[in-house]
Amino acid sequence: MSEDFIVPEKSGAEILIDTLIEQGVDTVFGYPGGAVLPIYDALFQHKKIRHVLVRHEAGAAHAAEGYARSTGKPGVVLVTSGPGATNAVTGIADAFMDSIPLIVLTGQVATNLIGSDAFQEADTVGITRHCSKHNYLVKDPADLASTVREAFAIATKGRPGPVVIDIPKNVQVATTSTHVKRATSSRFNPAGEADYAEINRAVELLANAKAPILYTGGGIINSGSDASAALRELAELCGAPVTSTLMGLGAYPASGDAWLGMLGMHGTYEANMAMNQCDVMLCLGARFDDRVTGRLDAFSPDSIKIHIDIDRSSINKTVRVDLPIVADVGAAIRQMIEVWKGRKYKAAALDDWWARIKGWRAVDCLSYPGSTQEIMPQYAIERLFAATKDKSPIITTEVGQHQMWAAQHFHFDAPNKWLTSGGLGTMGYGLPAAVGAQMGNPDALVIDIAGEASIQMNIQEMATATQYRLPVKVFILNNEWMGMVRQWQELTYESRFSESYSDSLPDFVALAEAYGWKGIRCSDPAKLDDAIAEMLAYDGPVMFDCRVHKTSNCFPMIPSGAAHTDMILHSDEVSGTMDDEAKALV
Amino acid sequence: MHIKQELTERHVLTLTVDNEAGTLARIAGMFTSRGYNIDSLTVADISEDHTTSRITIVTRGPPPVIDQIIAQCERLIPVHKVTDLTEAGPHVERELALVKVRGTGDQRVEAMRLADIYRARVIDATVNSFIFEITGGPDKIDTFVALMREVGLVEVGRTGIVGLMRGAEGS
Ligand SMILES: Cc1ncc(C[n+]2csc(CCOP(=O)(O)OP(=O)(O)O)c2C)c(N)n1
Ligand SMILES: [Mg+2]
Numbered sequence: 001m002s003e004d005f006i007v008p009e010k011s012g013a014e015i016l017i018d019t020l021i022e023q024g025v026d027t028v029f030g031y032p033g034g035a036v037l038p039i040y041d042a043l044f045q046h047k048k049i050r051h052v053l054v055r056h057e058a059g060a061a062h063a064a065e066g067y068a069r070s071t072g073k074p075g076v077v078l079v080t081s082g083p084g085a086t087n088a089v090t091g092i093a094d095a096f097m098d099s100i101p102l103i104v105l106t107g108q109v110a111t112n113l114i115g116s117d118a119f120q121e122a123d124t125v126g127i128t129r130h131c132s133k134h135n136y137l138v139k140d141p142a143d144l145a146s147t148v149r150e151a152f153a154i155a156t157k158g159r160p161g162p163v164v165i166d167i168p169k170n171v172q173v174a175t176t177s178t179h180v181k182r183a184t185s186s187r188f189n190p191a192g193e194a195d196y197a198e199i200n201r202a203v204e205l206l207a208n209a210k211a212p213i214l215y216t217g218g219g220i221i222n223s224g225s226d227a228s229a230a231l232r233e234l235a236e237l238c239g240a241p242v243t244s245t246l247m248g249l250g251a252y253p254a255s256g257d258a259w260l261g262m263l264g265m266h267g268t269y270e271a272n273m274a275m276n277q278c279d280v281m282l283c284l285g286a287r288f289d290d291r292v293t294g295r296l297d298a299f300s301p302d303s304i305k306i307h308i309d310i311d312r313s314s315i316n317k318t319v320r321v322d323l324p325i326v327a328d329v330g331a332a333i334r335q336m337i338e339v340w341k342g343r344k345y346k347a348a349a350l351d352d353w354w355a356r357i358k359g360w361r362a363v364d365c366l367s368y369p370g371s372t373q374e375i376m377p378q379y380a381i382e383r384l385f386a387a388t389k390d391k392s393p394i395i396t397t398e399v400g401q402h403q404m405w406a407a408q409h410f411h412f413d414a415p416n417k418w419l420t421s422g423g424l425g426t427m428g429y430g431l432p433a434a435v436g437a438q439m440g441n442p443d444a445l446v447i448d449i450a451g452e453a454s455i456q457m458n459i460q461e462m463a464t465a466t467q468y469r470l471p472v473k474v475f476i477l478n479n480e481w482m483g484m485v486r487q488w489q490e491l492t493y494e495s496r497f498s499e500s501y502s503d504s505l506p507d508f509v510a511l512a513e514a515y516g517w518k519g520i521r522c523s524d525p526a527k528l529d530d531a532i533a534e535m536l537a538y539d540g541p542v543m544f545d546c547r548v549h550k551t552s553n554c555f556p557m558i559p560s561g562a563a564h565t566d567m568i569l570h571s572d573e574v575s576g577t578m579d580d581e582a583k584a585l586v
Numbered sequence: 587m588h589i590k591q592e593l594t595e596r597h598v599l600t601l602t603v604d605n606e607a608g609t610l611a612r613i614a615g616m617f618t619s620r621g622y623n624i625d626s627l628t629v630a631d632i633s634e635d636h637t638t639s640r641i642t643i644v645t646r647g648p649p650p651v652i653d654q655i656i657a658q659c660e661r662l663i664p665v666h667k668v669t670d671l672t673e674a675g676p677h678v679e680r681e682l683a684l685v686k687v688r689g690t691g692d693q694r695v696e697a698m699r700l701a702d703i704y705r706a707r708v709i710d711a712t713v714n715s716f717i718f719e720i721t722g723g724p725d726k727i728d729t730f731v732a733l734m735r736e737v738g739l740v741e742v743g744r745t746g747i748v749g750l751m752r753g754a755e756g757s
Contacts, residue, residue: 129612130619134663137607154663187604188663313657316650580587 004142005179012141013042013172015179016105019148021048025076025103027067027439028052029060033080035107035120038172052439052468055460057084059432061091062458065100066433069419070394071440072224074101074155081107082120085166086127090426093131095162097423098247099222101155102162103148104132110170111139124166133161141174146182158190159311160222191310194327199335201323202282202306206336207345209280209304211353212240215263218247218422219285219309219329221415227330228415231284232256234333237340239347241357243271245286246407247422254411260357261366264292265558266404269365270357272556272564275300277356283307285329288319289423290560290585298563308332365556365569366408375525377402377477377548381409381449384475387532393445394419394437398430398454401483401554406449408554428457431474435461438470445473445536452478452545453502462515465541473535475544476508479552487553491568492578512543523547560585594646596625597672598679598749599656600757601641604664605631612662613641622647622655626681626746638666642748669757676752682745683727684709685718689738697737704730715740 010018016039020028029052032040043051054060057079064075075095079088085106095102109118125137134154136147144167151163206212214235220227228251235242235258242252243263252259261268263275272294275281281303286292288307293299296318305321307314308329315324325332368378381402395410396419397403403420412418419437421429430448438446448455455476465472485500509519518538522531522545535542556567561582603609610629617624625644632640645655652670659668671677685706687697694714701708701718704726710717720730724747731742751757 125608126611129608130615135608187666311661313654313661315657317654317657320650584587 004181007177007179009175009177011038011042011173011175012144012167013038015141015144015176016148016167016172017042017046017049019145020076021046023148023152024073025049028076028078029054029063029067029436030078031057031060031080031084033084033107033120035081035109035169036078036084036172038169039078039105039107039167051078052435052464054432054435054464056458057087058090058428059435059458059461059464061088061102061104062094062426062429062432063436063439063461063464064102065091065095065098065429066396066419066436067440068100068102068436069433070416070437072416073440074103074152075436077102077104079104079106080120081109081124082122085124086122089127089131090424092128092162092164094421094424094426094429096131096133098421099160099218100162101160103151103155104162104164106164106166107172108137108166108168111168112170114168124164128164132164135164135166137166137168138171139168140180141171141176142178142180144171145179150182150188154188157188159219190328191312191326192328192331194308194325194332194335196335196339198323198325199332199339202308202325203336203339203343203345205280205304205306205323206238206240206282207340207348209240209348210350211277211279212238212350213274213278213281214240214242214252215244215275215281215283215286216242216248216251217245217284217286220248220251223285223328223330225415227251227333230330230333230337233337234340237337237345237347239350240282241274241354243267243275245289245292245422246420248286249407249418250412250415253413255413262407264289265294265560266408266554266556268408269363269556269567269569270360272558272567273360274357276564278303281305283309283321284333285309287314288317290318293319294558295561295563298565300564363569365567368552371549372525374549375523375528375546377405377479377552378409379525380477380528380546380548381405383528384447384449384532385410387529387536388445388447391445392417393447394441396420396430396433396437396446396448398448398450398457399425399427399484400451400454401479401487401552402449402451402477404554405477410449427454431455431458431472432461432464434472434474435464435470438465438472439468447473447475450474450476451483452476452480452505452508453482456506459511462512462517462541462543466516469540471540473542473544475535476546477548478505478508478545479548479550480505481550483552484554486551490553491559492583494577508543508545517541517543519543519545521545521547592648594648595652595672596644596646597652597670598677598747599643599645599659600669600671600749601643601659601665602667603639603641604666605633605637605639606664609639609664610641612664613659616658616662617645617655620658622651628746628748642746644747669751671749671751671757674751674757677749678752679723679747679749680721681724681727681747682719682721683731684743685720685731685734686715686740686742687718687734687738688715688740690714693737697734700730700733700737706730
């Protein structure tokens with residue numbers, strides 16, 4: 001089956017580095033340890049790969065995610081065996097949920113020691129089996145090159161995801177002059193173009209719809225910038241409104257006329273109402289996540305649903321659709337445009353539909369009570385957006401209310417600018433992701449919009465930014481609470497605030513200075529613009545402690561288990577209790 | 587609040603997979619991690635060059651879940667092909683069981699007589715025991731084992747089901 005290549009005698013570690021270079025890798029995020037010393041020694045000899053020394057392996061994985069999401073290239077992680085690998089697991093699981101291409105190289109104890117509970121041995125392949133797209137344990141250096149090549153193909157093609165390669169120490173040291181060729185034949189064949197019969201049908205449905213909607217997701221971003229461009233053209237041709245999941249923000253410009261804002265649990269009233277009332281829903285690279293659908297039996301009850309996704313298992317998983325199309329979403333949108341133009345379809349008269357949307361927009365669901373005494377968190381995001389929008393910043397976030405406020409009040413006109421942990425919802429993602437994004441985009445303005453609780457989960461990565469002179473900005477909406485937890489407790493548990501207060505907070509300004517960063521604190525709305533300007537003017541990393549109103553809640557909100565039409569728009573509609581069925585939902 | 591149960595269907599799936607380390611763990615683990623049922627699972631190398639194995643899984647679930655199970659199997663890199671024999675049409679299912687019974691006198695005679703009716707072969711015998719080998723569909727084996735319980739069953743070993751489509755075509 002396999003024809004082996006004869007090559008000059010090299011060690012496993014050297015073969016690994018050579019193959020990484022061959023795959024176009026220029027940056028690796030990692031942390032050394034006993035089981036990867038041979039690889040670190042080989043890296044030392046090669047100046048073609050920049051190694052970014054993080055301060056915790058979770059940071060390495062999230063940094064690689066940030067690098068990947070912002071550049072479109074796979075992120076590469078290098079960690080040692082045992083604790084190095086287990087520390088990286090959260091980032092691997094995060095990348096798996098959000099379809100981020102990663103190559104995670106883990107050291108392992110020597111093959112003869114595997115299974116003996118050796119020092120720093122962990123069953124990395126077993127632990128990561130169900131949170132990676134694929135994984136390998138390489139037992140022979142002759143297999144390394146072909147394994148790494150296949151891993152890059154698997155990580156980046158089809159629905160992207162993390163691939164783990166576990167490399168025992170003796171395999172890194174041993175030398176070989178043969179490379180085993182892998183029979184890749186039918187092993188991995190991601191979907192490409194869609195079937196034209198299906199595309200014709202989809203175009204026909206869209207062209208004849210009276211109340212169509214485009215429901216877009218992260219798949220469009222993963223498909224590449226061409227897909228975003230095609231989406232804009234399709235929206236223009238058909239005249240339908242566009243909404244997006246959290247992961248898809250930026251694929252369609254927020255400044256575009258057809259933009260309804262994000263949908264789902266903290267989405268806009270107009271997006272959720274339009275989803276509920278539409279007659280044809282075209283879902284492009286999204287997956288009907290529970291955060292998006294709300295109560296399933298009340299989800300868009302009367303619409304014909306078309307779903308285009310590269311992953312067949314995402315189709316009909318939670319919501320039954322009428323026209324499933326397994327294809328690369330970018331290719332499929334281009335095919336739709338081609339058919340639309342070829343058959344000279346005209347955008348249907350959608351005036352009535354847009355009139356209804358205008359009515360929903362008039363609700364002004366993102367409005368919030370103003371204050372001259374305190375900085376409202378939504379106001380802080382608005383001012384940050386106003387001050388930075390011309391610089392086309394890359395925004396990362398942590399997880400919580402600040403993340404949702406950023407999604408609502410910061411607006412994105414381009415893909416790959418919005419980096420957030422959607423599927424896993426990992427606190428501590430934002431700072432390392434910002435480090436990774438800044439490595440991949442040295443000239444970009446990179447801002448982590450953070451919460452005071454989340455930022456402490458990977459705060460050690462401040463040192464990484466200092467070491468590599470990365471001018472990242474961390475903008476903390478400091479409400480002194482795990483705000484999202486506090487909000488749920490207020491809404492669901494009659495305000496019994498169990499363990500959700502952020503006690504004993506560090507002095508973030510002093511902390512910033514201790515790491516060699518600039519620290520800024522602001523609590524006065526009148527001084528906010530100047531303080532933001534000061535942050536932006538500083539040519540280095542800044543931690544901004546923005547003291548905001550402490551008990552604001554994030555609205556609109558569809559309580560878990562409720563229908564799109566049961567949105568809570570303001571705090572006065574909140575009852576403070578929920579039945580057990582609702583409490584059982586996450 | 588109570589946990590709801592749904593009506594389920596039994597399906598026999600066959601998977602053609604790469605014969606490499608971890609493939610079985612990946613598939614079996616995917617079933618557990620996503621909460622799918624496995625009634626039985628068999629696996630063996632089936633290709634001349636030992637690169638391919640065939641796995642037969644008997645699973646159970648509501649139709650949309652069966653559809654998800656197939657899609658999730660197909661998503662795994664070492665899985666080349668998944669066939670739902672139950673959906674695909676006429677097929678055969680066979681299982682082999684070894685059944686040990688102990689007894690003397692009438693009990694022993696009765697065990698022999700039943701084995702004869704069910705076309706089970708004796709593959710081991712002592713003065714007070716037999717091991718029968720029986721193949722057939724799962725229902726036949728269930729019934730036979732139930733009968734043997736009446737006449738001195740000691741233990742049973744079953745292979746789990748293998749299945750193929752009827753007719754000349756491969757799946
Ligand atoms: C690693 C991890 N642990 C716990 C949670 C649950 N969780 C979600 S939001 C949140 C509070 C976040 O607080 P903060 O960072 O201050 O953000 P805020 O909601 O106040 O804006 C918690 C604990 C999580 N998402 N991730
Ligand atoms: Mg907070």
